[in-house]
Amino acid sequence: MKLEGKVAIVTGGARGIGEAIVRAYAAEGANVVIADVEKEAGLALASALGEKALALSLDVRDRESIGRAVDAAEAHFGRIDILVNNAGVFDMAPLDEITVEMYRRQFDVNVGGLIFMTQAVAERMRARGQGGVVINMSSQAGRRGEANVILYCAAKAAVISITQSMALELIRDGIRVNAIAPGVIDTPMWDRVDALFAKYEGLPPGEKKKRVGKAVPFGRMGLTSDFVGPAVFLASDDSAYVVAQTLNVDGGNWMS
Ligand SMILES: NC(=O)c1ccc[n+]([C@@H]2O[C@H](COP(=O)([O-])OP(=O)(O)OC[C@H]3O[C@@H](n4cnc5c(N)ncnc54)[C@H](O)[C@@H]3O)[C@@H](O)[C@H]2O)c1
Numbered sequence: 001m002k003l004e005g006k007v008a009i010v011t012g013g014a015r016g017i018g019e020a021i022v023r024a025y026a027a028e029g030a031n032v033v034i035a036d037v038e039k040e041a042g043l044a045l046a047s048a049l050g051e052k053a054l055a056l057s058l059d060v061r062d063r064e065s066i067g068r069a070v071d072a073a074e075a076h077f078g079r080i081d082i083l084v085n086n087a088g089v090f091d092m093a094p095l096d097e098i099t100v101e102m103y104r105r106q107f108d109v110n111v112g113g114l115i116f117m118t119q120a121v122a123e124r125m126r127a128r129g130q131g132g133v134v135i136n137m138s139s140q141a142g143r144r145g146e147a148n149v150i151l152y153c154a155a156k157a158a159v160i161s162i163t164q165s166m167a168l169e170l171i172r173d174g175i176r177v178n179a180i181a182p183g184v185i186d187t188p189m190w191d192r193v194d195a196l197f198a199k200y201e202g203l204p205p206g207e208k209k210k211r212v213g214k215a216v217p218f219g220r221m222g223l224t225s226d227f228v229g230p231a232v233f234l235a236s237d238d239s240a241y242v243v244a245q246t247l248n249v250d251g252g253n254w255m256s
Contacts, residue, residue: 002236004029007077009070011060011117012087014041016187017137020224021084021231026052028232030082033073037087060087060113061105063120070120079128082235083121085114086137090189092149092196103151110155115162118177122170131174135234136163138181138246140254148200156181160246167244176243178234183250184212185222218251226251 008025012018014036025032026049034042035058042055054076058069074080089109091102114136125132141149142156159179167177184190190209197208213221230249233239248254 001029002232002238003082006030006081006235007033007073007079008082008084008235009033009035009073009080009117009121010084010086011035011058011113012137013084014038014045014055016189017182017185017224017227018084018086019045020227021086022053023049024228024232025082025235028236030235031077033069033077035069035073035087058087060085060117061108063116066116066120070117070124074124080121080124080132081130082133082135083117084135084137084231084235085117086135087113088137088139088189090152090193090196092152092193092200094148094200095150098151106151106155107158110152111158111162114159118166118170122173122175125175126173129173131176133235134166134170134175134177135231136177136179138163138179140181140183140248140250142181142246143248143254143256163246164244171243176239178239178242178244179246180227180230180234181246181248181250181254182227183216183222183248183253184209185224185226186213187224190221216251216253220251222249222251 008030010018010022013022013034022032032053034055036042037059039057046053046055056069059065138159139156141153142160145153163179194209
C-alpha cells in the first residue's frame with residue numbers, strides 16, 4: 001500500500017492509460033478522483049471501484065470547469081496529494097492543412113490543460129503546506145518530430161519543458177513534478193492515430209498499428225498495465241528524490 005491515505009486526481013482518468021493509473025492508485029490505497037470530459041465512463045469506473053473513487057466532469061480547456069472539479073475533489077476527500085495530468089488528444093495533418101482550430105485544440109488540451117490544472121491544485125497544496133506530487137503525460141512524440149504530426153509533437157515537447165520549469169519552481173514548496181513519456185500504447189487513442197496515419201500515409205486500416213508494434217525493441221505495443229509501476233513509483237515516496245524528469249515508458253523506443 002504505497003499510497004495509503006493519499007488523494008489523487010487523474011485527468012482523462014475514464015479510459016486508456018488514465019484508467020489504468022486510477023485502478024493502480026486505488027489498489028495502492030489512495031482515494032482517486034476520475035476527472036474526465038466523458039463523465040458517463042468516469043461514473044462507470046467509479047462505481048466499479050466503490051467509495052475510494054469519485055467521478056467528476058472536467059474539461060481541462062475550461063478554467064471554470066477546472067475550478068469546480070478541484071473544489072469538488074477537495075470537498076469530497078478533504079485534500080489533494082497527487083495530480084496526474086493525463087488528459088490528452090491526438091491530431092495530425094500536413095502543414096498545409098493545419099487550421100487555427102486544430103492548433104488551439106492541441107495546445108488548449110495538451111499544454112494549457114496541464115498548466116491550469118497544476119495552477120489550481122498547486123495553490124491548494126501550498127496552502128496545506130504538506131507538499132504533493134504532479135505527474136504530466138508527455139509522449140515519445142515530444143522527444144522527436146515526425147512528418148505530418150507538427151502540433152502533437154510540439155505540444156508534447158512543451159510538456160517536457162513545462163515539467164522541468166514547474167518542477168524547479170514548485171519543489172521549493174515540496175511539490176515534486178515529473179512526467180512520463182509513453183511510446184506506442186494500445187488504447188482507444190490509437191484508433192484515431194491509426195485512422196489518421198492510414199489517411200495521410202495511404203496505409204490500409206490497422207497497418208500503422210501493426211508496424212509500430214513490430215518496431216518496438218521490446219517486441220510489442222505498450223499496454224495500459226505497463227504504466228502501473230511507473231505511475232505508482234512517481235507518485236510515491238519511492239521517488240522522493242526524483243524531480244523534473246521525464247520517464248520514457250516505451251519498450252526501448254527512445255533513450256534519453
Ligand atoms: N496511447 C498512446 O500511444 C500514447 C502515446 C504517448 C502519449 N500518450 C498520452 O497519454 C495520455 C493518455 O492517452 P490514452 O492513449 O490513454 O488516450 P485516450 O484517448 O484513450 O484517453 C484520453 C482520456 O482523456 C480524456 N480527455 C480528452 N480531452 C479531455 C479534456 N479536454 N478534459 C478532460 N479529459 C479529456 C478522454 O475523454 C479520455 O478519457 C494522453 O495525454 C496521450 O497524449 C498516449
